[in-house]
Amino acid sequence: MTALNQAQRQTLRRSLQLGFFALFVLAPALNLLRFDLNETQLWFLGQRWSLGLDAFKAGETTAAQTAINIFTRAFLPAILLIAGFLFIAWRYGRLYCGWLCPHFAGVELLNDLLHRATAKFSLWDRVRIKRQGREPDRRWWPVFGLACLLMGALWAVTLLSYLLPPAEIWGNLLNGGLTANQARFLGIATLIFTAEFAFARHLFCRFGCAVGLFQSLAWMANPKGMVVAFDRDKARDCRSCDEPRGSACDSVCPMRLHPRNIKRMMFSCVQCGQCIEACDKSQGQQGRGQLLEWQVGLDAVRETLRQKKLDQQTRQDRPQ
Template sequence: MQRRRLFFQLGFFALFLLAPALNLLRFDLHEAQLWVLGQRWSLGIDAFRAGEISANQAAIQIFVRAFLPAIVLIVAFLGVAWKYGRLYCGWLCPHFTLVETLNTALHRACGKLSIWDKHRTRRAGVQPSARWWPVFFTLCAVFGFLWAITLLTYLLPPAEIWGGLFSGTLTPNQARFLGAGSLIFTLEFAFARHLFCRFGCAVGLFQSLVWMANPKGMVVAFDRDNARDCRTCTTATYPQGSACDNGCPMRLHPRNIKRMMFSCVQCGQCLDSCEETRTAQKSEPLLEWKVGADAVRETLRQRKAEREAAAVLERNV
């Protein structure tokens, strides 16, 4: 599954970088022109000004060419999130692809997935080394610059931006945008990439809100009847135990209840870690995806367990 996910991530990342150059999607500020799939996307306003169409025809064209595609795209996107959660984040999002890449580099530098982590995450065959710090910060700077110049090519002709960069003929505004954007994105990648995914990204936030509102949405179900088996949960990658927790790139606890998994990106790494452990023990995995009626039953079971735990706590107090 992780190989398939990597294939989707790399493919969409390449599409994100190449879309402006191929005119698949960009808005040219010079011409005030939107390009979609290699074609100029017109709302018909120029034809109305020239008297070629009536006001009613212009209104219909604006609705059909602007509002209707936007509504269909948003409904389809949120429809996927309603059933599967932040599937876009874990399987396609270019930013999250960089998050995972930087996690790996930082882990080799200090044994942590974030500078702000209090404890190290041990991985077999990985011995933290200070020589990886320059690699980590160099990657942050390169990705920050790449992010800034790519976003600028969505607004101005890519040939103009890249040509101006190599020939040193960028305009002052273009240079300021690249400088400020590169700095901001570099700092974000280095110090706040997980925080951005959790709280700063509107795309991810709306996916999570829609998913949380659907009791039938796909969840990671945990077989609590065999929870004691987690004491011996180790894999070749995570020999210290808690493989599902240590394998989560968002640093969540997959065995937790749904409302504590708000920023889960459905990457499935926790499931793979659990399956690896249980396969070695010749038993069934304790974690699996549930959707539909099975997800509802899992949610009800989680709520029941939460109420029971609260009741025990209240009695002890």
């Protein structure tokens, strides 16, 4: 990522998000990954994935061969996948969330639509954040509401297609022939997802998503993990940011965090890099270099220690 400028990084990130979103929706239809409840059969990369239990019951394989099949086809892939995923999180933080996760891509889209309507990124924000010369426009309210509904419906249909044949689900949906159970599932799931996207999308990403939570825990355990570092020697330059809240970075964070804060206060940072891009643009307009940058390894350790020392000093300076 170091060879790309900030705008190119965001273009790459958006492209990866779009591609992974399409993969998330199309994977069941292409039999790339789904579990068919009707057949109790797992499909993976277009092939039926079996542990060999049927062959063992039919006496075609021995118990030892079946045990090896279970280990190599179930336990070993799961261990490697989890270990690799956690290692990336340990090293780089919630990189999956910020660069691939289809839910977070939806969160960013809805943030933008709501901001166009209210100059806020959440219905619960108290302070309006003006950026890009936008003024709140109530005509965007129906667009935001419709987007939440469509996103919720798409999530419900997609998740059901991971459990039942996609052709059956989409066919019944288009022909109005859903079974009672299918209609009940889609109705309830659409309602829940729509409400989550409209009212609690940030809370879900921070505290409700197990995938995000475990990434954050792995990242916090590594002092060398990649962090957004702040050049505190030039902190006074932040005052010149042409933003209502005094800093461009605070105004763009999709997780509603303050990027110049200490690491433990950035627990749910998704490493999207939007704060770095905003800082680079704001400071560049004034002929200065950016104050935020990614640091990893020993540079990240030094940043963490510096932040910890500053936090301790702040605590000591507080009146008892």
